[in-house]
Amino acid sequence: MRFEVLKAALKDGAAARVGRLAFAGRTPIDTPNFLGVTSRGALPHVTPDNVDKHLATTGAFMALEDFIERPQQYLKRIPPIYATPTTKKHSTRLHSFTALPQSVTTVLNTRRIPAVPSPMGNTNASVSVFTSTGFQALTTKEYLSAVQTLRPDIAIPPADLTNSPITPNSKRALRMAERTDEWVVEWFSELSESSSPPTTFAPILPISYSIQWEYVSRLAEDYLPTAQLSGLAIHDPDLLPDLAEHCAPLLPLPRLSLADPRTPHHILRQIALGIDLFALPFINTISDAGLALSFTFPPPPAPSPENTTAPGPQPLAVDLSLPQHAASLAPLTPIRTCPCYACTAHHAAYVHHLLAAREMLGWTLLQLHNHAVVAAFFAGVRDTLAQGGPEAFEAAARQFALAYEPEFAEGVGERPRARGYQYKSVGGGEGKRNKPAWGKLDGEGAEGAQAGEKGAEV
Amino acid sequence: MASNRTFTSPALAFELVARCSVTRARASILTLPHGTVNLPIFMPVATQASLKGLTPEQLEGTGCRLCLNNTYHLGLKPGQEVLDAVGGAHKLQGWNHNILTDSGGFQMVSLLKLANITEEGVRFLSPHDGSPMLLTPEHSMSLQNSIGSDIMMQLDDVLVTTSPDKARMREAMERSVRWLDRCIAAHKNPDTQNLFCIIQGGLDLDMRRECCREMLARDTPGIAIGGLSGGEAKDDFCRVVAACTELLPDLKPRYVMGIGYPEDLVVSVALGADMFDCVWPTRTARFGNAITKHGVLNMKREMYAADFGPIEEGCGCQCCRPIEEDGAMGITRAFVHHNAAKETVAAHLLTLHNVWYQLNLMRQAREAIIEDRFPAFVKEFFGNLYADRSSYPSWAVDALKGVGIDLLAT
Ligand SMILES: [Zn+2]
Ligand SMILES: [Zn+2]
Numbered sequence: 004m005r006f007e008v009l010k011a012a013l014k015d016g017a018a019a020r021v022g023r024l025a026f027a028g029r030t031p032i033d034t035p036n037f038l039g040v041t042s043r044g045a046l047p048h049v050t051p052d053n054v055d056k057h058l059a060t061t062g063a064f065m066a067l068e069d070f071i072e073r074p075q076q077y078l079k080r081i082p083p084i085y086a087t088p089t090t091k092k093h094s095t096r097l098h099s100f101t102a103l104p105q106s107v108t109t110v111l112n113t114r115r116i117p118a119v120p121s122p123m124g125n126t127n128a129s130v131s132v133f134t135s136t137g138f139q140a141l142t143t144k145e146y147l148s149a150v151q152t153l154r155p156d157i158a159i160p161p162a163d164l165t166n167s168p169i170t171p172n173s174k175r176a177l178r179m180a181e182r183t184d185e186w187v188v189e190w191f192s193e194l195s196e197s198s199s200p201p202t203t204f205a206p207i208l209p210i211s212y213s214i215q216w217e218y219v220s221r222l223a224e225d226y227l228p229t230a231q232l233s234g235l236a237i238h239d240p241d242l243l244p245d246l247a248e249h250c251a252p253l254l255p256l257p258r259l260s261l262a263d264p265r266t267p268h269h270i271l272r273q274i275a276l277g278i279d280l281f282a283l284p285f286i287n288t289i290s291d292a293g294l295a296l297s298f299t300f301p302p303p304p305a306p307s308p309e310n311t312t313a314p315g316p317q318p319l320a321v322d323l324s325l326p327q328h329a330a331s332l333a334p335l336t337p338i339r340t341c342p343c344y345a346c347t348a349h350h351a352a353y354v355h356h357l358l359a360a361r362e363m364l365g366w367t368l369l370q371l372h373n374h375a376v377v378a379a380f381f382a383g384v385r386d387t388l389a390q391g392g393p394e395a396f397e398a399a400a401r402q403f404a405l406a407y408e409p410e411f412a413e414g415v416g417e418r419p420r421a422r423g424y425q426y427k428s429v430g431g432g433e434g435k436r437n438k439p440a441w442g443k444l445d446g447e448g449a450e451g452a453q454a455g456e457k458g459a460e461v
Numbered sequence: 462m463a464s465n466r467t468f469t470s471p472a473l474a475f476e477l478v479a480r481c482s483v484t485r486a487r488a489s490i491l492t493l494p495h496g497t498v499n500l501p502i503f504m505p506v507a508t509q510a511s512l513k514g515l516t517p518e519q520l521e522g523t524g525c526r527l528c529l530n531n532t533y534h535l536g537l538k539p540g541q542e543v544l545d546a547v548g549g550a551h552k553l554q555g556w557n558h559n560i561l562t563d564s565g566g567f568q569m570v571s572l573l574k575l576a577n578i579t580e581e582g583v584r585f586l587s588p589h590d591g592s593p594m595l596l597t598p599e600h601s602m603s604l605q606n607s608i609g610s611d612i613m614m615q616l617d618d619v620l621v622t623t624s625p626d627k628a629r630m631r632e633a634m635e636r637s638v639r640w641l642d643r644c645i646a647a648h649k650n651p652d653t654q655n656l657f658c659i660i661q662g663g664l665d666l667d668m669r670r671e672c673c674r675e676m677l678a679r680d681t682p683g684i685a686i687g688g689l690s691g692g693e694a695k696d697d698f699c700r701v702v703a704a705c706t707e708l709l710p711d712l713k714p715r716y717v718m719g720i721g722y723p724e725d726l727v728v729s730v731a732l733g734a735d736m737f738d739c740v741w742p743t744r745t746a747r748f749g750n751a752i753t754k755h756g757v758l759n760m761k762r763e764m765y766a767a768d769f770g771p772i773e774e775g776c777g778c779q780c781c782r783p784i785e786e787d788g789a790m791g792i793t794r795a796f797v798h799h800n801a802a803k804e805t806v807a808a809h810l811l812t813l814h815n816v817w818y819q820l821n822l823m824r825q826a827r828e829a830i831i832e833d834r835f836p837a838f839v840k841e842f843f844g845n846l847y848a849d850r851s852s853y854p855s856w857a858v859d860a861l862k863g864v865g866i867d868l869l870a871t
Contacts, residue, residue, distance in 0.1 A: 043799060045806040050813070051790045052779055053516065070799070074763070083767035083795050092784045093791060100799075102790050135803060329539060330546035348518065349555045352547050356510065356539045363514035363805050419805065 004156070004202045004233050006257040006279075010389055016247035017254060017277030019396050021388045024257050024280065026156045026202070028094070030061045030106040034257070034279040035388075036381050038062035038110055039374060040287060043069045043135075044084075044101035046374075047287045048367040048419075055104040057344040057371050059378040062108040064282040065097065066115040067141065067149055072134035085152050095154040110204075111155035112236070113146055116263055116284050118166040127182065130161045143186050147193055150201050157259070159236045160190040162206035176210040183208060184218035191231050204234035204259055212245035223252045236261055240273040247277075266319060266410060267298055267380060271400045274384060286377055290369035293358045293416030294320035295351075296376035297336035300383035301399040302406035316408045321351075323369070324416030328355040335372050343375035344368070358416045366419055468712035470682040471652045472611070475712055481835040484864040485706055485733030488830040491714050493611040494653055495551065495559040498527045500714060500735040501826055503726060503819040504561060505743060509534045510554040512816070513743045514809040517556045522779060523817045524824070527559040527611075529738050532604050533568035537588065541607045549609030561738070562610035563718075564601045564659075567619050578618055580636065598643035602656075606649045614685060614718075615644040617659040622693040622701075630663040637661045638675045645679060657716060659687035664697045666704040673708040684709055685716040686734070695856035699728060703863060706733035723752065723822055727842050728860050730826050731835070742819050746811035749801035752818045754845040760797040760811065768794040772810075778817035780810050836866045843868055 004026055011020035025031035039046045039060040046054055046063065054060070071082040084100045093099035097109050113130050121131035121138050129140040143161050150158040163182035165171050171179060187205055194200040205222050208215050226232035234257040237243070247254060260278040264270045265285055273281070289296060298319050321328075321336045333339075334346035335354055341347075345354065345368035357365030388396045468475045474492040481487070489500045505512055505520070506529040512520050520528065530550050539553065547553050550560055566583050576585040582597035598616040605613040617640060618633035620626075641658050648656050658676040662668035676684065686705045689698050702717060709715055714735050720726065721739020729737065742752060749761040753773040758765075760772070771781035772794060784791025792810050800807035822842075829838035839861065847853055850869055858868050 043804050044796070045800055045804045048514070048805050048809075050519075050806050050809050051792070052519070052788070077763055077766075080766065083799070086767055086769075087793075087795070088769055090784050090791065099791070100793070100796060102784075102792050102796055330543050332547060332552070344516070344518070348516075352539070352543065353510075353553055353555065356543075356553065360509040360511070360534070360538045362509050362511040363809070364511040364516065366805070367514060367516065367809075 006234070006255075008255065010392070017243040017258075019274050019277065019388055019393050020279070021385050022257065022279055024108075026108055028105065029108045029156060032061050032108060032280065033382075033385055035274050035281075035384050036061070036279075037281040037283045037377055038064040038108075038259075040064045040116065040282055040284045041069075041101070041103075042115070042287070044097075044103075046370065048290070048363065048370045051102040051104060053344075053367070053371065054107070058374050060374050061106065062110060062280070063101075063103055064110045064112070064116070065101070065155070066112050066118075067146060067153075068114050068118075068132035068134055070100075071132070071139075071141065071149075072136040073139060074136055082149075085149065097153040097155050100153075108157070109155040110157040110159065110259070110282070111150060111153065112159045112261070113141060113161050114164075114166070116261055116282055118164070120166040124165075125163050125182070127185075130163075143189060144193075147190060151194075151197060154199075154201065156202060157204050157234065158201040159204050159206060159259075159261075161186050162208060162236075162238070164208070164238070171210065173214065176208075176214045179208055179210060180215040180218050183215075184221060187218070187222070187226075191226055194231070200231065202233045203231065204236040204257070205232055206261075207235050207237045207239070207242060207246070209239035209242075209262075212242055212249065216249065219246065219250055219253070223250045227252055227256075232256070234259060237278065238262055240276045240278050243276045243278075267300070267377075267407070268404060268409060270380075271300075271384075271403060275397065275400065283377065286373050287370070289320060289411065289414075290366050290373050291418050292411075292414030293322060293324040293365070293369065294373075294411060294414045295323050295335040295354070295369055296320050296373045297338055298376065298380065298403075298407050299338060300380045300403060301387055302403045305402055305405065317406060319407050319411050320414075322412055322414050322416070323351060323354045323365075324358045324414065325355075328352060331355070335368075336376075338376065338379075341372065341375060341379075343372045345372040346375075361417060361419075363419065466712075468682075468710075470655070473655045473682040473714075475682075475714055477711060479831040479833070481731075481830050482833050483836050484731040484839075484861075484866060485703075486730050486826070486830050486835050487711075487733060487735065488827045489714070489735065491735075493527070493559045493655070495557060495611050496526055498559060499824070499827055501726075501730045501823045501830075502527060502736050503721065503742075503823045504529050504736065504738040505816045505819070506531070506738055506740045507554070507556075508740070509538065510550055513747065513812050514805055515812055515816075517554055519779075519809075519813060520556075520816070521558065523813065524820050525558070525816065527561060528556070529561050529563070530554075530608060530610065531568060532562045532565035532601065532608065535562075535608055536565060536604050541604055544604075544607040544609075549607065551609060559611040560608070561612040562605050562608050562614065564614045564616040565596055565604065566601065566616045578633075578636075580639075582616070598640045599647040602644050602647040602649070606654065609650075610654060612655045612657055612683065613648070615641045615656060615658055615681075617641075617661055617687055619661070619688055620663065622663045622688050622697070624663065627665070630665065631668060634661045634663075634668055634672050638672065638679075641676065641679055641681075645681075655682045657681055657683040657685050659685045659718070660705055661688050662701075663688060664693060664701060666700060669701055669704050670708060673705055677708070677710070683714040683716060685718050687718050689717065689719065695725075695854065696859060698725075699732065699856060699860035699863075702729055702732045702734055703860070709733075721819065723819070723842075724846065724854065724857055726819070726822060727826065727839055728857050730823075730830075731839060731861055731864050731866065733864075737823075742815040743812050746815045747808045749797070749807070749811065750815075751797070751811055752815045754842070756846055760794055760807075761801045762798075765794040765798040768798070770794055772797060772814045773818070776814065776818065777821065778814045780814045839866055840868060
């Protein structure tokens, strides 16, 4: 791995910066930038050929918990992904199993983001993870061995997290820091034998700096000089000022945010704090809600003060389920220049129809569009930083805050058929949200029966 | 207008390229308003103007140049008004190749329990609000004109072939002929859209023949054999197809509606049919099933969890071709197994594979016909599908024997 900071603020400490993260054989990632968040190794609704052809996304976030379920009848089976043969074109098991294009940089974590909280909790030697067959313990040793087998470009060591919105009390927080510290020590000591150790981004916990300072100092003192530590995986970007103040040697490392920013406003704030790379689960959620992102950076110029008919803040996304899109042959959103496949080969009316008809292609097209909008947003951020420096970025970010509404609308459309055990504990269940489909008189369960299948497929 | 090899009508040209010297199989070229397609052909069903998660670009990548839309569904969503406003179904779905639409009648009968057929049309209750609605031949034509399909189907009076009511069957057949006349009269764009008739008559071969004669007298540019795939015995199905193709002119396309099992396609080609459609290949993909030359494999079975081979060895689809080849994805059975019923991507991948399989099966049949080795192709096909000859289905053996292929001979 090679990370270059191309342009940073002159002031001391952590702040917005432009950089480039490069892995041999992968498309270099210009930062600030984002990773697509995969589910079970797939970018939701997007087949690998479309990832290759139609997404500018150059990185993929993956969770080991998506690959290691133990089906009831086959409790002893070894996760198949560990045995995947590699090929010249798919030179790592992770790429080979998921068929992701070789150009895509992979990041492996124990858990998804957001992670479903476990009722069992972690132990001294294991993280409790949620698979398609339920909660199970993933030992730190198994995870370490998985990382060496699968060879992600970036590996994030296990962190002791509660995955709960409730702030842990200081006793629990201290244990989180101590356990993560022990696990990271174990991680680097086991890997010191490895001939090609993975690129490691160590977790920075979502607890105050004063509680985890020993752990963070160890990272800086023990693993930075040896070049074993290559980056930081940050669960709470608000710790960055403390990090800058107390642990300046860590500053040149690339910083990946796992803090799940909900909107582009949150992203801009984290960029200003010094985040280089984001895992952005909200893009998938927005697509499932039938929303097409419609923001740009820098934002459109503010209307002149004398223009009294000026519109207020614009929505961050267009709800394509709304009836006004039914016959619109325009691109999906007011971003008329969106270069994505959905906006160039199709139009709003088609996506509206697909959402109304609950056709899966609707969500595919929204994924292609939404990833393209976020990619263009980050390109705009980089250009602004590169050309105008942090002042221009801050000015444009202030303008962005005025130009767009603070949150996403909910989206009136029905979500895709509940396809994920992954979602059952988050978001309150799609089953209730969606009305039953009409006209299913011929029975979905008539598997393989051809009789009565003439004609139509619902 | 017809020469001895080609037939042209305002919106269609049919050229007979080759004929099997043993069976009734034919290879031909059908030119439609949105381009040329080679027959025999399998047409995937994009019911609601979308083929189950595939982008039109991906569908094009399978080699598909003619797919189905369903009139009944498009009439509900997006509705005729929107279809008119956007300029038809090709524009709606960004598909610059051909579209065939059904009349909408079959869906009413099969999806809606309360459909009631009178001379005027099909009466049913709106799935939106339960209000009574009526689909007439005129309304079906009007909808299909708004859709702008390259091939439209007449509204017919569909009855399950297994119905024991002979009088009702005759009534349905005769009414279908009368409805064809009303469809022809109501069709607004005969220069840009083709209207095909549908031969009815249940399993009664004489009634089928009578229907053929009546329909042929109306001289539509193409002919469909309807009312099959409703649960009749396969022997009966083959007898009906054979009885109809015997009477049909050489220089018009023949479409057997609603069939899609690979055996059914191969046998029907041998019996002289050219065009087929069915939702089975795409529906079964969503249940985790892959169609292969050795039969249907369910990727959800544990035996595929660590199977790193392609979905089908030797398959030329984008999923299965080796990753080292250009544009290939290098999808393994293990990956499909991993995501079957869990991520939509697995269904999309199997849909891509299954559609490609069906199209390729017809491409191979066509090549075999042109090279006059179709009987050998049929034997190889059944040899791959079944472990031994004793398990060949007797309906297929009998039907093929009727056109000169003895599957059981060595
Ligand atoms: Zn777009
Ligand atoms: Zn294939």
